[in-house]
Amino acid sequence: MDEAKDQKETKQLTGEKTEVGLVERAKETAGALKERAVEEAKTYKDPQQTQVWKSIFRVSHERSDPRNRSLAILSNVFLHLHPAKINRDAVRYQYTWGMGGITFYLFIVLTFTGVLLMFYYHPSKILAFRDILYLEHDVPFGKLLRNMHRWAAHLMVITTWLHMFRVVLTGSYKRPREFNWCVGVVLLVLTLLLSFTGYLLPDDQLGFWAVTVGTNMARATPLLGHEGPFGAQLGLTPYNDVRFGLLGGSIVDANALLRAYIWHCIGIPLVASIFMAVHFWRIRKDGGISGPAPVMLESEMKVPKKK
């Protein structure tokens, strides 16, 4: 064996290239490469240590110590809506009922299902009704999607009201949260308007007459409606009053449908998103979820100095 080695070395030193030497060198390189491959493969066994993973998830996923638990929230663009820590008793839904969060979740569901429905809907008098039938019969999962959109909308109105009810019962509109309450009232109105504009879009008897009745009330607006108090005196007619502005005409027709569509899909969602952003921001700035807070006694109330 040694002799063979010596022989090989001599041959190498003398620069002789023999076939045997080449093959052996190839084998060596292959062996070295294989060892390296095995070594590197070992590191991929734990995907959480790879560069790809670490570049996406900047924080370790072993979330059992306080620092990582906080970082899980603080370093995530979606989750950092929440603070890192909250009142221990607010975690259970008995206090908050979770209705605000559920309302927001339903808004996301509605946006997603709504966008999908938009792929098959033309806001034209000729096509709108037909498109709903098309969705229900010729589009795979179209019926499910339409149903989900409608029921999520109804559910969202209910959860908004339950949320408002809860806020009143827990007094969470009191200082310093008064402004956030007002933003919430605006959001309630926007939710109802979203529901109302969406109601017309199928262009069926149900939607058509609901919107007719609704917008007919607009023509009775004082000062701005042609049938309201002092409207006629101000020169308002069915062709220039506030109802005309809403419908884009004096009747609920093609223009009204298109306007309802745009309000429903773009106008009001944009405005609602802005108000929601303010609403969530103020929740954090006003101190997070209001409670359950320690009870205050009547004797601890401050009395004004005057009396």
Added chain:
Amino acid sequence: MDSGPNKETSVAVAESPAGPPVPPAGKVPAKAVAAKPPAVVVESTPEPPVNKMRRRIVWYSIAGFLTTCFLMFVRFFLPRAIFEPSSTFKIGFPGDYALGVDTKYQQMYRIWVDKTSDRLFVVYARCTHLGCTPDWKASENKFKCPCHGSGYDSEAINFEGPAPRPMDRAHVELDAEGQIVVDTSRLYKWPKGEKNEFNDPGAYIPI
């Protein structure tokens, strides 16, 4: 749900143990914490092994649900029925056409009817370069595509410009009355260097 938060003891809250802890009105938890705050802080307890199975079931169910949703999402974009004009239509009798190129149905169906001495065929008026509609230049006896200048002879065979192959021909056949029935959803091609489909039975009507 209750046991988790109640057991969590975080980094020592500086609460001086002033006398025995006062039990709050209402429930008293089974394990009362001693008067001294604990020295070592542990948030998580060692997990019993059975939790891993539960966890796996939950994650797989979620993954399954989301996958199903994704598949539904994809399928949603492929309607089962569409409303497009029919690709099959009639264009009269072979005797109605003179020799050469007839542009009568170019606007209505995007085809030219071409009659030669031995056959009648229908050319689909789509340039094989990038899909524009060429013009028939009768005075020059050629089709010229305005987009990039591809030129085709009177039988729609390309001879100049970037077109890679002759214009396609639509399927033609005679119905019971002898009328020509065209089907533009079935096209015959002659790609360069490959099989010439123009002589296949449905590609022309022999006269």
Added chain:
Amino acid sequence: MENPKAHSRRNKLIALIVAVVLIGLFAYSVQDWHQLWKIVSAPDNVPIVAMLFLVPFFTWLGIKQAIQNDHLIGDLETDPKLAKTHHRKVEPWRPGWAKELHVWPYLVRIEFLAAVIVTVILYVWSITLNAPLEEPSNPNLTMNPSKAPWYFLGLQEMLVYFDPWIAGVVMPSIIMIGLMVFPYVDSNPLGNGYYTIKQRRFAVGMFGWGFLMWISLIFIGTFIRGPGWIWFWPGQTWDHNTVVFDRNRDLNEIVAGWGLTFLNSQPWKAIFGAIVVGTFYIVGGLFFHWLMMRGPFRLRYLRSSSELRQWATTPGQFERKLLANTSLLQYLTFQFFAVSVLLAMPVKLFLRLVFTIKYVWVTPWFNI
């Protein structure tokens, strides 16, 4: 601690008996179960039926916690030493326990669970119940009855009692502004962040009354109003050929009929109406003032007329403190919205449905 338990058991029994009797009476009065089922099962009415269960459930949940807190408050008020050392919450806490929990995982996982449950409910609901789609819109043919979506039925019902410009524009605006003004007129600092009834009887009562009215209007609009917007009791068949002869009169006509015939012409009509509405606001204001100054009411007062009189005439101590803390602007703002919405609505409803009075104030430009 035996007595309270026996009391509550007795109370629960009484409540059960009352509920059974009411349900029995209702079931007896229903003549047409099919009609009732048709209304209740209409897909677009399902949310209201759901609300009929959800609202009482959540009301109960809130009241339960309020009662727990009120007991704690009672304990703390009677024992000052306890008040100093207690952590002031019904939920358990010991020194050494963290006052805050990490959002990850404790809140995030329960939110995830809620999302999953809502999604499941939504899927099941969407698979089993189909969204309604009626015939294509036809401007020349109105369905009967023609109803707005259920969350607007409250407004549509109000159209019976008020002209469109009030029911459709003015009232909703006042309601919306009144809601926004709510936190600013509430000068009570107690109850900020916990359920309580004892410390916030008036605020919770006012909002609860408004909420209840809103839901009642929707209930009437959904289940009671049938073809022609005619009143059908639940279980009565919706007969499309029913004709109702409304003997609606204006208030000034009624009073004119008592001898003051000049009230049948302008401008006396308008002046009379102004006086009526003005008096209404004053009387209403006095009523709300009296209401907000009442101390806690105990059922046992009903057994003793002297205690009842005492309660009715003497303001509560706490309420007096609250009034002292309330500015004039807060007080007047509250009164305006309370009388205009919380009192005007039921009064107008009552006048219209029971006394068939249409307008209380008739002018050449508007009618109320």
